[in-house]
Amino acid sequence: MDLKEIAIKKLQERGIKIQDISLIVYELQKNYNDDLTMEICENAILKVLEKREVTYTILTGIAIDEAAENGYLNDIGKIIRNDDPLYGIDEILALSIVNVHGSIALTNFGYLDKLKPGIIGKIDTLGKDKKECHTFLDDIICAIASSAASRIAHENKDGF
Amino acid sequence: MDLKEIAIKKLQERGIKIQDISLIVYELQKNYNDDLTMEICENAILKVLEKREVTYTILTGIAIDEAAENGYLNDIGKIIRNDDPLYGIDEILALSIVNVHGSIALTNFGYLDKLKPGIIGKIDTLGKDKKECHTFLDDIICAIASSAASRIAHENKDGF
Amino acid sequence: MDLKEIAIKKLQERGIKIQDISLIVYELQKNYNDDLTMEICENAILKVLEKREVTYTILTGIAIDEAAENGYLNDIGKIIRNDDPLYGIDEILALSIVNVHGSIALTNFGYLDKLKPGIIGKIDTLGKDKKECHTFLDDIICAIASSAASRIAHENKDGF
Amino acid sequence: MDLKEIAIKKLQERGIKIQDISLIVYELQKNYNDDLTMEICENAILKVLEKREVTYTILTGIAIDEAAENGYLNDIGKIIRNDDPLYGIDEILALSIVNVHGSIALTNFGYLDKLKPGIIGKIDTLGKDKKECHTFLDDIICAIASSAASRIAHENKDGF
Numbered sequence: 052m053d054l055k056e057i058a059i060k061k062l063q064e065r066g067i068k069i070q071d072i073s074l075i076v077y078e079l080q081k082n083y084n085d086d087l088t089m090e091i092c093e094n095a096i097l098k099v100l101e102k103r104e105v106t107y108t109i110l111t112g113i114a115i116d117e118a119a120e121n122g123y124l125n126d127i128g129k130i131i132r133n134d135d136p137l138y139g140i141d142e143i144l145a146l147s148i149v150n151v152h153g154s155i156a157l158t159n160f161g162y163l164d165k166l167k168p169g170i171i172g173k174i175d176t177l178g179k180d181k182k183e184c185h186t187f188l189d190d191i192i193c194a195i196a197s198s199a200a201s202r203i204a205h206e207n208k209d210g211f
Numbered sequence: 212m213d214l215k216e217i218a219i220k221k222l223q224e225r226g227i228k229i230q231d232i233s234l235i236v237y238e239l240q241k242n243y244n245d246d247l248t249m250e251i252c253e254n255a256i257l258k259v260l261e262k263r264e265v266t267y268t269i270l271t272g273i274a275i276d277e278a279a280e281n282g283y284l285n286d287i288g289k290i291i292r293n294d295d296p297l298y299g300i301d302e303i304l305a306l307s308i309v310n311v312h313g314s315i316a317l318t319n320f321g322y323l324d325k326l327k328p329g330i331i332g333k334i335d336t337l338g339k340d341k342k343e344c345h346t347f348l349d350d351i352i353c354a355i356a357s358s359a360a361s362r363i364a365h366e367n368k369d370g371f
Numbered sequence: 372m373d374l375k376e377i378a379i380k381k382l383q384e385r386g387i388k389i390q391d392i393s394l395i396v397y398e399l400q401k402n403y404n405d406d407l408t409m410e411i412c413e414n415a416i417l418k419v420l421e422k423r424e425v426t427y428t429i430l431t432g433i434a435i436d437e438a439a440e441n442g443y444l445n446d447i448g449k450i451i452r453n454d455d456p457l458y459g460i461d462e463i464l465a466l467s468i469v470n471v472h473g474s475i476a477l478t479n480f481g482y483l484d485k486l487k488p489g490i491i492g493k494i495d496t497l498g499k500d501k502k503e504c505h506t507f508l509d510d511i512i513c514a515i516a517s518s519a520a521s522r523i524a525h526e527n528k529d530g531f
Numbered sequence: 532m533d534l535k536e537i538a539i540k541k542l543q544e545r546g547i548k549i550q551d552i553s554l555i556v557y558e559l560q561k562n563y564n565d566d567l568t569m570e571i572c573e574n575a576i577l578k579v580l581e582k583r584e585v586t587y588t589i590l591t592g593i594a595i596d597e598a599a600e601n602g603y604l605n606d607i608g609k610i611i612r613n614d615d616p617l618y619g620i621d622e623i624l625a626l627s628i629v630n631v632h633g634s635i636a637l638t639n640f641g642y643l644d645k646l647k648p649g650i651i652g653k654i655d656t657l658g659k660d661k662k663e664c665h666t667f668l669d670d671i672i673c674a675i676a677s678s679a680a681s682r683i684a685h686e687n688k689d690g691f
Contacts, residue, residue: 057606083296103525103617104473110607111620115591117605118598125597126537127590136243137365137583139314140591140627146317147623150470153424154299157306161321205297205423217446263457263685264633270447271460275431277445278438285437286377287430297423300431300467307463310630313584365583457685459634466637474619477626481641525617 054106055097061113065188066177071170072096072196078168079159079200084207095199095206099152105195108147112187120184134178134186141190148194152201159197164190171196215257218266221273225348226337231330232256232356238328239319239360244367255359255366259312265355268307272347280344294338294346301347305354312358313365319357324350331356374426375417381433385508386497391490392416392516398488399479399520404527415519415526419472425515428467432507440504454498454506461507465514472518475525479517484510491516534586535577541593545668546657551650552576552676558648559639559680564687575679575686579632585675588627592667600664614658614666621667625674632678635685639677644670651676 052060059069076092099105118124119131130138142164149160167175171192178185212220219229236252259265278284279291290298302324309320327335331352338345372380379389396412419425438444439451450458462484469480487495491512498505532540539549556572579585598604599611610618622644629640647655651672658665 104619107607107610107618107620108623110605111595111611114598114604114607115595118594118603123598123603124594125590127587127594130587131591136315138587139317139584140587140624142314142317143588143624143627144620146626147474147620151473153471154302154467155296157299157302158321158324161318161323162325163321164318165322264459267447267450267458267460268463270445271435271451274438274444274447275435278434278443283438283443284434285430287427287434290427291431298427299424300427300464303428303467304460304463306466307460307634311633313631314627456635459637462634462637474622475616477619477622478641478644481638481643482645483641484638485642 054103054110055100058100058106058109061110065113065116065185066174067170067188067192069093069096072192072199075163075169075171075192075196076199076203079163079196080203084203087203091203092199095202096195098202099148099195099198102151104151105148105198108144108194109191112141112144112191116184116187119186131186132181132184134175134184138186141187144187145190145194148191148198152198153205155204156194156198156201159200160193163193163197214263214266214270215260218260218269221270225273225276225345226334227330227348227352229253229256232352232359235323235329235331235352235356236359236363239323239356240363244363247363251363252359255362256355258362259308259355259358262311264311265308265358268304268354269351272301272304272351276344276347279346291346292341292344294335294344298346301350304347305350308351308354308358312361315364316354316358316361319360320353323353323357374423374430375420378420378426378429381430385433385436385505386494387490387508387512389413389416392512392519395483395489395491395512395516396519396523399483399516400523403524407523411523412519415522416515418522419468419515419518422471424471425468425518428464428514429511432461432464432511436504436507439506451506452501452504454504458506461510464507465510468511468514468518472521473525476514476518476521479520480513483513483517534583534590535580538580538586538589541590545593545596545665546654547650547668547672549573549576552672552679555643555649555651555672555676556679556683559643559676560683563684567683571683572679575682576675578682579628579675579678582631584631585628585678588624588674589671592621592624592671596664596667599666611666612661612664614655614664618666621670624667625670628671628674628678632681633685636674636678636681639680640673643673643677 073089073092081087119128149156174185175189177183233249233252241247279288309316334345335349337343393409393412401407439448469476491509494505495509497503553569553572561567599608629636654665655669657663
């Protein structure tokens with residue numbers, strides 16, 4: 052398995068399907084693109100997942116969430132499990148995905164992280180309930196969705 | 212006059228009062244802070260404006276807007292006047308304010324830049340109508356407001 | 372002319388040839404890649420210049436330098452002409468190029484900005500002598516060179 | 532113990548004394564400041580360590596290094612232990628420290644990360660020898676040192 056397949060499999064294990072992310076991308080871009088389809092959104096996500104920096108971030112973020120869930124990581128593990136709003140390292144990690152996709156990705160990332168639509172809100176709630184730890188994962192989903200939206204915005208204009 | 216006073220005066224010349232920004236900060240933070248007042252918001256904005264990096268960004272961004280308005284800046288002047296959605300340099304410049312205020316500033320920045328509440332939407336519309344050029348200014352207001360919100364979030368918890 | 376050609380022409384007008392940048396990229400990467408040639412470096416630079424965000428940054432940065440040179444931009448124009456070390460907006464603007472090329476670009480950027488090898492030092496000195504203004508341009512050259520180096524580092528490993 | 536003390540203790544456990552970092556800050560700033568002393572450098576570092584975002588990053592980065600060292604973190608644990616040059620998540624995490632200290636911190640960070648003077652090179656070598664894992668720690672030291680240097684540069688000029 053290559054890194055991309057490992058990342059997709061890991062996302063599924065943690066409750067995230069590509070389709071869940073496609074729905075968010077579709078909502079972000081439908082007003083700017085009359086011909087938008089769910090397939091276009093899914094393809095844009097798959098393109099985002101081809102970058103080494105993206106898969107490394109996904110695997111690192113989920114590994115931290117799982118280690119916190121399992122009681123490792125000492126004191127900081129507790130802070131991560133509590134998803135303290137002043138703990139901003141999860142957003143910073145997600146920037147490694149957002150940054151390489153330009154400024155449209157950046158503004159959409161903030162928007163999604165604040166409103167938490169669809170699957171983002173669902174896993175955030177699961178985490179807040181302390182049954183699971185998704186402190187890093189919800190920001191990573193925001194980053195993947197906003198980066199895919201940025202790809203579509205650029206392709207729509209440039210035709211590449 | 213020191214840099215902070217020059218920046219405030221320049222913002223006013225371009226149609227932005229500190230109070231306009233306070234309203235946005237208040238809306239961002241009211242749900243997290245029962246004791247929030249407009250005065251707290253205004254003080255947080257004034258603290259943000261004390262940083263040299265913030266005033267330099269304000270003065271640079273407005274200078275670019277004015278130069279574009281006056282027909283300078285050659286080919287790129289036209290692109291700036293048109294506020295092309297794929298022109299992301301205005302968001303990048305605003306990051307010099309957002310970055311120094313941490314990750315709460317960052318997510319609020321994206322949220323404001325997308326929804327454009329209050330004065331942000333007003334100057335964005337003025338710019339889109341081509342009467343004036345506010346391509347950089349609207350992102351700078353988003354950056355100041357989100358940074359002030361981040362200051363309040365941290366103070367509320369830490370008491371500093 | 373497309374944006375890429377306009378950007379290359381503008382760089383030449385301001386005294387920068389692609390070959391000058393290739394020399395810097397070659398020095399950055401030669402220890403990590405036995406088969407490195409000047410042609411590989413030049414091709415990597417041309418790939419960097421294909422991104423819309425990169426050409427927009429080049430054209431904006433040079434337009435600011437020229438406006439400052441010509442006495443526009445008011446008070447901030449003076450600060451830009453003086454290239455005050457605490458004026459960090461030029462580095463921030465260059466981040467729009469560096470960010471989209473990942474973390475190898477980021478560390479190389481800081482390294483080049485501090486040591487200023489080759490053409491970077493030359494235009495920095497021209498600017499410091501107050502004959503011309505290259506406050507934004509030298510950081511942009513650092514950003515292009517470090518991004519091209521990052522491209523080569525990734526290609527060398529991944530074969531794409 | 533407050534967060535700052537916990538972070539300092541944790542740094543010591545991993546082989547890093549504040550004095551080791553002071554030496555690096557001193558080298559970075561001595562040419563710009565005739566009155567620079569080791570005490571000034573140490574105080575600047577202690578100020579950097581007062582920010583919540585900084586201590587959270589230190590504790591998170593070290594926790595990841597230790598988890599990787601102990602064989603946790605699955606597949607990505609191996610990549611972290613190997614400190615693959617294309618694994619850039621360690622640099623991104625360190626940005627949470629660098630970003631809040633402005634653009635002088637940013638360029639110094641890249642410079643230190645590339646040249647690895649003093650203690651940075653020492654722990655990098657320990658990590659590369661596979662006896663310990665310091666993939667995140669070396670970038671964190673670069674970030675603390677470059678942020679302290681930025682503080683001194685600003686203070687020297689502004690007197691705050």
